[in-house]
């Protein structure tokens with residue numbers, strides 16, 4: 542129970558990646574301090590190998606990836622830490 | 625599976641001042657990061673209704689498509705002169721010129737220097753990627769000694785082509801400019817620093833302080849023939865040795 546609570550409520554991040562904006566440059570992969578991101582192998586309509594969260598559970602919501610993305614393809618959300 | 629963000633706080637999203645248009649830049653090109661930073665600055669200062677962007681000739685020629693503010697596309701090198709005209713005609717507008725190194729520091733040299741020397745109350749963003757990106761990677765005045773470009777296939781030889789020009793240092797010699805700084809975007813810290821510098825350059829104009837120039841060392845992975853991550857490393861390890869980062873003048 543405690544563990545489950547921790548998983549849900551630790552200042553955890555969640556990403557929404559706009560696949561059609563992603564150009565597969567890989568800069569976000571390099572910018573992430575927690576090795577969350579990786580190429581998915583899936584090609585978008587422009588033929589780019591788009592990025593996805595390979596280890597979403599490790600995301601802390603720091604938004605370094607989004608700050609780095611030249612195509613503004615990443616939105617970042619963070620869980621509210623319970624009072 | 626659709627994700628639910630109901631119980632979450634948005635910590636990063638697309639700035640409201642950006643349109644939905646997709647950038648025409650190559651993968652990993654720093655022009656995109658810079659465009660997002662400028663849009664975010666316009667959001668934070670709440671000035672989208674009175675901002676006018678001046679787009680250059682170069683890869684950023686379509687800059688007028690990215691922002692929800694008004695914009696003019698200037699002829700090659702003349703963005704600082706067009707910015708001068710707009711600002712003088714209506715000083716209530718917030719005017720920024722966005723110019724590459726070929727635009728700002730080569731064909732536009734005269735207009736760039738004299739706008740700075742007159743201390744026009746404008747904000748200039750100077751994107752130094754050491755090549756003419758749009759036309760296929762020719763040598764720019766900022767190209768490094770030994771840099772291979774399509775017009776210097778054996779590397780830039782100073783005996784034939786001169787040395788890389790430190791344009792911001794030249795402008796910093798003038799009496800009128802308020803703020804001249806050189807920034808970069810090769811890692812998260814530099815992106816945050818550059819964001820602060822750009823906000824300051826816009827704020828100076830809002831406060832009527834005068835001319836601000838933010839030079840940004842950018843990558844051109846396509847014409848440098850490097851992966852975007854290698855291009856970042858190249859800026860950090862090589863380019864900053866020739867073009868040191870930091871404020872050159874701050875009379876704000």
Ligand SMILES: Cc1ncc(C[n+]2csc(CCOP(=O)(O)OP(=O)(O)O)c2C)c(N)n1
Pocket residue numbers: 680681682683684700723724725726727728751753755756757758759764844
């Ligand atoms: C009067 C004129 N001369 C030359 C050109 C060709 N031209 C287009 S873009 C460009 C250079 C742009 O380089 P830079 O300012 O460094 O921008 P980048 O594309 O690297 O972002 C040139 C020479 C032109 N469009 N108009």
Ligand code: SF4
Pocket residue numbers: 554556572573574575576577578599600601602603604605606607617
């Ligand atoms: S928000 Fe931070 S931890 Fe999460 S993927 Fe982006 S860089 Fe990595």
Ligand code: SF4
Pocket residue numbers: 558562563564565566567568569570591592609610611612613614615652
């Ligand atoms: S930085 Fe943006 S464009 Fe580049 S791979 Fe990541 S999400 Fe895609």
Ligand code: SF4
Pocket residue numbers: 648649650653654655683753757758843844845846847
């Ligand atoms: S040519 Fe260079 S500067 Fe132009 S969009 Fe491509 S990477 Fe960017």
